[in-house]
Amino acid sequence: MSSLAEKPVSTGQEDDDVQGEKVTLEHGLNAAERHEDFSGVDEKKTLRKMDIRLIPVLAVLYLLSFLDRGNIGNAKIQGLTRDLHLSTNGYNIAATVFFLTYFAFEIPSNLLLKRFRPSVWLPSIMIAWGACTVCLGVVNDFHSLVVVRICLGITEAGLYPGVAYYLTMWYCTNEMALRQGLFFSAASVAGAFSGLLAYLIVKMNGVGGYAGWRWIFILEGLLTVVVAIAALFLLYDFPETASFLTPEERAWAVHRLKYQGSSRVGRMIAENNKFRWRDVVNAVTDWQLYLGVLMYWGIVCPLYGISLFLPTIIDELGYTAAIAQLLTVPIYITAAALTLVVCYFSDKAAKAGKSRSPYIFFPMCAILIGFIMAIAGSAAGNVPGVVYAGVFIATCGIYPAFPGNITWLSNNLAGSYKRAAGMAFHIGVGNLGGAMASNFYRQVDAPKFLLGHGLEIMFCVIGMIALVALRISYMRINKTRDMAEDDGSDNSDQQLSEMGDRAPTFRYQL
Structure with a gap:
């Protein structure tokens, strides 16, 4: 049941029940803050309940999001450029x-997400982008194609940063990588599903007078709208209102998120959860986000280069369009599996007090090696197997690195609204890399695409340098705060809470 379903027409008895439950929850929260006694809560069971109720729905939403933004690559090799x-x-x-x-x-x-509730906001924008995707199937010229793609960007903008932030409202920092990985692996499944679905849909070529590539947009857009309507009844808002949790479990979920930074500061300090424009300004002027954006570009430029042009790259290797669609499938399936493995060990390292950054750095090494192989094979000519293997390896690095990047930065932003604005800024500016990557693989460079592969290598190297610089900066700041005499004792809990990650007691995760 969604949060919509949690609000039936009230009767007197129901109001009493809801009020009683509210009192019970408030009592549980107050008791939690006074005594921290959650002995009656099975933490693993509660987390499992959250995972089952949240992750599958969110994964499907992102799968369709990535499918609808990337299916233009599949339509391209089926005649879109020719017909338009x-x-x-x-x-x-x-x-x-x-x-x-x-x-x-x-x-x-992201700022509107909490105001309008996730269970309403996310399905609403999903219905809008599904309608835009359907419209792509009936465009007749270049100008209408561009206008609809602009609208698609507006409507899809809130999904990924919204869900990435939404997960931080349910899970603690040392649990985030695996959940981000589960959610983001839907993107790699979308890549596989997109190729397979396109292969099947184009067989409808001529049905209703529409070309096969048009049916790709129409059917996938309609699927998005249907799923969005279902999501209105399947999404939950926040732990404190989740009907699938008991009052004690809700109290535990709220309490642990509110005080999750206490292990770093040594005393019970609640995270600031009040909206202030100052937090938005602090987020967009935070130095760490700019290094994070460079790191993001080192991952997202290869990501969109692959998602938008992989069918074209494989098609230009000499395979038929149908085979090119199918050859994308094993790449994405393998990447999805590796994403879950890497994210699992990243969370395990975080829980043990170790670093997350190696679980981003080494996948980025795979991206670099993959594109070096691709450019070498392309330059040599007549070795499509080497190019395919290089793209395969690069993709297997891209998908584990992406959620690791998002998780690492979100772990080091303190304050609910600063994190919301910061994550949106990080992902938003980072996704400008997609705008750049859209122009890496030009038709005039076919079939070798040396310029495209070379630019991917350049951005990957820049991203790796930014990652190392970010880790060194975090280490230096942590060391400075450890050595400083200021232990935060001169500040009240409220002052430290409002300082967020700039508090002298805060330690950055490496």
Whole structure:
């Protein structure tokens, strides 16, 4: 049941029951803050209940999101550019404009998420982008294609940063990587599903007078709208209102999130949860986010280069369009499995007090090695197996690195609204990398695409340098705070809470 279903038409008895439950919950929360006694709560069982109720639904939402933004790559090799008479750069422009509005609307969407409730906001924007996807199936020229892609960017903008932030309302920092991985692995499944689905849908070529590529957009857009309507009844808002948890479990879930930073500061300090514009300003001016964006570009440029052009790259290796669609499937399935493995060990390291950064750095090494193989095989010519293997390895590095990047930065942003704005800024500016990557693989560079592979290598190296610089900066600040005489004792709990990650008692996760 969703939060909508949690509000039936009231009767007197129901009101008494709801009020009683509210009192019980408030009593549980007050008792929790006074005594921290959660001996009656099975933590593993409660987390499992959260996982079962939240992750599958969120994964499906993101799968469809990634499917609807990337299916233009599948449509391209099935005749989109020919039927719409696109110029040499027409496809690249249509792919690029999506990311411009996607970037612009991410921060506003994240700030509106809590105001309008996740169970209403996320399905609503999903219905809107599903309608835009259907419209892509009936466009008749370049200009209408660009306009609809602009609208698609606006409507999809809130999904990924919204869900990434939404998960921080349910899970603690040392649990985030695996949940982000479970959620984001839907993107790699979408890549596989997109190729397979496109292979099947194009067989409808001519049905209703529509070309096969048009049916890709129409059917996938309609699927999104249907799932969005179902999501209205399946999504939950926050732990304190989750009907599938007992009052004691809700109290435990709220308490542990509120005081999750206490292990770092040595005393019970609640995270600031009040909206202040100052937190938004602090987020967008925070130095760590700019290094994080460079690291993000080192991952997202290869990600979108692969998602938008993988079918084209494989098609240009000499395979038929149908085989090119199918050859994308094993790449994405393997990447999804590796994402879960890497994220599991990242969380395990965090729980043991160890670093998360190696679980981003080494996957980025795989990205670098993969594109070096791709550019070497392309330059040599007539070795499609080497190019395919290189793209395979690169993809297997991209998908584990992406959720690791998001998790690491979100762990080091303290304060609910600063985290919301910071994550939206990080993901929003980071996704401008998608706008750049949309122009890496130009038709004039086919079939070798040396420029595209070379640019992916450049951004990956920049991202790896940013990652190392970020880790060194965190280490230096932590060491300085450890050596300083200021232990936070001169500040009240409220003052330390409002300082967030700038408090002298806060320690950055490495």
